[in-house]
Amino acid sequence: MAKKKNTITLMKGEREFHYAALVIMTLMMLFCIVPLILMVTVSFSSEQSLVYGYRFIPDEWSLDAYAFMWAKRATIFRAYGLTILVTVIGTAISLVMTSMFAYPLSRKDFKPRNVIAFILFFTMLFNGGMTASYMVWTRLFHIKDKIWAYLLPGSLMNGMNVMLVRNYFNANxxxxxxxxxxxxxxxxxxxxxxxxxxxxxPIMTTIGLFSALGYWNNWTAGIYYVNNPKLYTIQVYLKKLMDSIQFLKTTDLQSEATLLASRNLPTESARMAIAIIALIPVLIVYPFIQKELIKGMVVGGVKG
Amino acid sequence: MTDIRLEDVSMIYPFHKVGGLFYRKEQQKILEAQKAMPYTSNEGVIALQHFSARIDQGEFVAVLGPSGSGKTTLLRIIAGLERPPLGTVRYDGCDLQQIDIDDRDIAMVFQNYSLYPNQTVYQNIAFPLEVKHMPREEIAREVEKIAGLTGLTDKLRKMPEELSGGEKQRVAVARAMVKDPKLLLLDEPFANLDPLMKKKMRELLRKLHENYETTIIYVTHDQYDAISLAERIIILKDGITQMDASTEEVYNRPLNRFCGEFLGLPVMNIIEDVRVDKGSFELFGEKHALNAAQKKKCRDRDLIDVGIRGTNIQIGDQGVKAEVEYVEIIEADRIIHLGLEGRKLTAVEKINDAGRLTYLKGDAVMIKADPDRIHLFDKEGNRI
Structure with missing residues (x-):
C-alpha cells in the first residue's frame, strides 16, 4: 500500500508567496554572509594574490597575516584585554543608567516625565557637534589619555535605548x-x-548587545582622545596599524631597508585577520542571547 | 485602631488629550466616548461625586455598583494610589496623603492578581515582609502560616504562570494578608473565578476576616458576593452614593428604586404608574393603605412605582390570576416567570417535597403580595 505523503495544503497564491519569500530571504542572507566569507578567505590569502582584487578562493593560500598578528601578540592581547574591559564595564554602566533613566519615565505618577522625555528626545535629534563635545570632554572632564575616553563620550547612555526600555516597561x-x-x-x-x-x-539583552557592540567597535573615541599606545583598544590598534602600514608603503621618505620590509608586510590580509579576531567574541556570545534579543527587539519597539 | 473617613471626596479624570500626528482618529473617538459619559464637567469625567463615608475598625464593607460607577476609583483613593482634587481622606484622623506609604499598613488585592511573575509563590507572599526587613526565619514562619490558611502549602515553589486562576487569586490574598494589614482592599477579587472557586474564596475570606480582624473594603459588581460577605453595603451609581447601610437594610428597605433593583436576585419586580387613590393603592387586586409617613410624601391621584421582590410574591389559592411563562431552577429555588396583564413578573418559590412538583408554560396560578414587603417609589425613584 502506498504510504500517504505528509504534506501541508497551501491555499491559492500561498505557494507563490512562499517562493518569493524564499528568494528574497536567500538574497538578504547572501548580502550578510558573503562579506564575512570574503573576509575569512582574504585573511588567508597571500598579499601578492590580492594585488588584482579579492577572490573567494585565493590563488595562493597564506598564513602570513596570522603570523604577523602572532608577532604582534603582546600588543594585540593587551588591546584585546582593554577592549573586553571597556566593553564589560561600559555595557554594565550603560544598562544600569539606561534602565534607571527609563524607569521614572515609565511611571505615570512622575509628573515631569513628559518634559524629561522631550529633553531626551531632543538630544537624539540635535547635539553640540564634535568640537563642542571634544572641548567638554577634554577640558571639563579631562578624559584625554584615560580609559574614561572609551567609556564616557557617546556610548554611555543613548536616548534611543532609553525610549526602547521605557516602551518595554509601559507595554509589558x-x-x-x-x-x-x-x-x-x-x-x-x-x-x-x-x-x-x-x-x-529581553529588552535589557537587546540594549546590552547594542551597547556592547557599540563599545567593541568604537574606534573613534580612541582616535580623538587617546595618544598613549598602551591604551589602544583592538579597533584603535587596527586603525593605527593600517595607517602605519599605509604610511610605510606610500611615503617617499623611506630608506631601502624599510621599503623592503614594507613590501613584505601583509596589509589587506592583516586588516581582515584583525577584523576576524575582533569579531570572534561577538560570534561566540550571539547564539546564547539570540532568543532574548529578538524578543526584546520586537516588544521594545511596540508603542506603550 | 483604624478608621477611615472620607469627606466630600470627588474625583475627576481629565479628558483624553488629542494631539500628535498619529492615531488622531482613535484619540478623537476616545474623547467623544468620554464626553458622552453620564457625568462630565468642563475638566473631565467625574468618577466620584461628593462621597462621604466612615469605615470603622474591623468592619467588612462591600462597595457595590455597576461598571463605571466609581467603585475602583474609590478603592484607589482609599489606597492612596489616586489623589482626589476635592475632599479629604482621613486615616486614623490623619490626612492620608501626609502619611508615608510604609506607615499606612494597607494591602490591596487587584482584580488582575498583579503577582510578580519573576518570583515564586513563596517569594510573592514573602515580598511585603522582605521589604520590611523582617528576619528570614520569621518570614518563613509567617508565609507557611498564611499558606496553610489559603491552601497553598504545596504550591510555594511554583511560579505564578504555573498556577490556575483560583490559585493565583489565593496567592494575591495571601500576599495581602501576610503582613497583617490594618486595612485590606479587594478590587473585584473573584471576578475571574468559577462559582465553586468563588465559594471557596468567600469561605477563605470570611475565615481570614475572623482570624485577623482586619478592616476589609470589598469592591464588586457581584451582589451575591456582597450580600454573603459584607456587614455593610455602599451602593454607587455614576459616582454618587445611592445607599450606605447594613446589608439587611439595603435588601429590606432600599432607599431608591435603583438600590431595590440592583440588589437581589431575581431583580425586584417594579409595577409602574400605580395610582394612589384615597390614601391607598391597588396591587394584584388587593387594596393596600399607605402609612402616615407615606401619605405625607404623596397625594391622591399621584402615580407611583411599586416594588416587590420575587420572594415576597406568594403563589397560592388567593389573589390575582397570572400565567406561567417559564421556570428556572437555581440551587434550591424555583424562579417562576409570570405574565400578568401584559406585565412580566418573577416569583421565587423554595423547592421542597411538600410543594407543587412543577409548573408548565400556560399554567394559571394565583399570586398575592406580602403586604409588609412592598416598596413604594416616587417617579424620581426615591423611596416613599
Missing part, C-alpha cells in the same frame, strides 16, 4: 504590579531592582 509590565509593590511597602529602588529589571530581560 502591568502598572498594577508597580502599584501592588508600592502598597506592599516597596520603595522605588526595590521596585526597580527586584521587579522591573528582572522582568525586562
Amino acid at each position: 509590565i502591568p502598572y498594577s504590579i508597580i502599584e501592588a509593590a508600592r502598597l506592599d511597602g516597596a520603595k522605588d529602588w526595590t521596585i526597580y531592582s527586584k521587579i522591573m529589571v528582572p522582568l525586562s530581560k
Whole structure:
C-alpha cells in the first residue's frame, strides 16, 4: 500500500508567496554572509594574490597575516584585554543608567516625565557637534589619555535605548504590579531592582548587545582622545596599524631597508585577520542571547 | 485602631488629550466616548461625586455598583494610589496623603492578581515582609502560616504562570494578608473565578476576616458576593452614593428604586404608574393603605412605582390570576416567570417535597403580595 505523503495544503497564491519569500530571504542572507566569507578567505590569502582584487578562493593560500598578528601578540592581547574591559564595564554602566533613566519615565505618577522625555528626545535629534563635545570632554572632564575616553563620550547612555526600555516597561509590565509593590511597602529602588529589571530581560539583552557592540567597535573615541599606545583598544590598534602600514608603503621618505620590509608586510590580509579576531567574541556570545534579543527587539519597539 | 473617613471626596479624570500626528482618529473617538459619559464637567469625567463615608475598625464593607460607577476609583483613593482634587481622606484622623506609604499598613488585592511573575509563590507572599526587613526565619514562619490558611502549602515553589486562576487569586490574598494589614482592599477579587472557586474564596475570606480582624473594603459588581460577605453595603451609581447601610437594610428597605433593583436576585419586580387613590393603592387586586409617613410624601391621584421582590410574591389559592411563562431552577429555588396583564413578573418559590412538583408554560396560578414587603417609589425613584 502506498504510504500517504505528509504534506501541508497551501491555499491559492500561498505557494507563490512562499517562493518569493524564499528568494528574497536567500538574497538578504547572501548580502550578510558573503562579506564575512570574503573576509575569512582574504585573511588567508597571500598579499601578492590580492594585488588584482579579492577572490573567494585565493590563488595562493597564506598564513602570513596570522603570523604577523602572532608577532604582534603582546600588543594585540593587551588591546584585546582593554577592549573586553571597556566593553564589560561600559555595557554594565550603560544598562544600569539606561534602565534607571527609563524607569521614572515609565511611571505615570512622575509628573515631569513628559518634559524629561522631550529633553531626551531632543538630544537624539540635535547635539553640540564634535568640537563642542571634544572641548567638554577634554577640558571639563579631562578624559584625554584615560580609559574614561572609551567609556564616557557617546556610548554611555543613548536616548534611543532609553525610549526602547521605557516602551518595554509601559507595554509589558502591568502598572498594577508597580502599584501592588508600592502598597506592599516597596520603595522605588526595590521596585526597580527586584521587579522591573528582572522582568525586562529581553529588552535589557537587546540594549546590552547594542551597547556592547557599540563599545567593541568604537574606534573613534580612541582616535580623538587617546595618544598613549598602551591604551589602544583592538579597533584603535587596527586603525593605527593600517595607517602605519599605509604610511610605510606610500611615503617617499623611506630608506631601502624599510621599503623592503614594507613590501613584505601583509596589509589587506592583516586588516581582515584583525577584523576576524575582533569579531570572534561577538560570534561566540550571539547564539546564547539570540532568543532574548529578538524578543526584546520586537516588544521594545511596540508603542506603550 | 483604624478608621477611615472620607469627606466630600470627588474625583475627576481629565479628558483624553488629542494631539500628535498619529492615531488622531482613535484619540478623537476616545474623547467623544468620554464626553458622552453620564457625568462630565468642563475638566473631565467625574468618577466620584461628593462621597462621604466612615469605615470603622474591623468592619467588612462591600462597595457595590455597576461598571463605571466609581467603585475602583474609590478603592484607589482609599489606597492612596489616586489623589482626589476635592475632599479629604482621613486615616486614623490623619490626612492620608501626609502619611508615608510604609506607615499606612494597607494591602490591596487587584482584580488582575498583579503577582510578580519573576518570583515564586513563596517569594510573592514573602515580598511585603522582605521589604520590611523582617528576619528570614520569621518570614518563613509567617508565609507557611498564611499558606496553610489559603491552601497553598504545596504550591510555594511554583511560579505564578504555573498556577490556575483560583490559585493565583489565593496567592494575591495571601500576599495581602501576610503582613497583617490594618486595612485590606479587594478590587473585584473573584471576578475571574468559577462559582465553586468563588465559594471557596468567600469561605477563605470570611475565615481570614475572623482570624485577623482586619478592616476589609470589598469592591464588586457581584451582589451575591456582597450580600454573603459584607456587614455593610455602599451602593454607587455614576459616582454618587445611592445607599450606605447594613446589608439587611439595603435588601429590606432600599432607599431608591435603583438600590431595590440592583440588589437581589431575581431583580425586584417594579409595577409602574400605580395610582394612589384615597390614601391607598391597588396591587394584584388587593387594596393596600399607605402609612402616615407615606401619605405625607404623596397625594391622591399621584402615580407611583411599586416594588416587590420575587420572594415576597406568594403563589397560592388567593389573589390575582397570572400565567406561567417559564421556570428556572437555581440551587434550591424555583424562579417562576409570570405574565400578568401584559406585565412580566418573577416569583421565587423554595423547592421542597411538600410543594407543587412543577409548573408548565400556560399554567394559571394565583399570586398575592406580602403586604409588609412592598416598596413604594416616587417617579424620581426615591423611596416613599
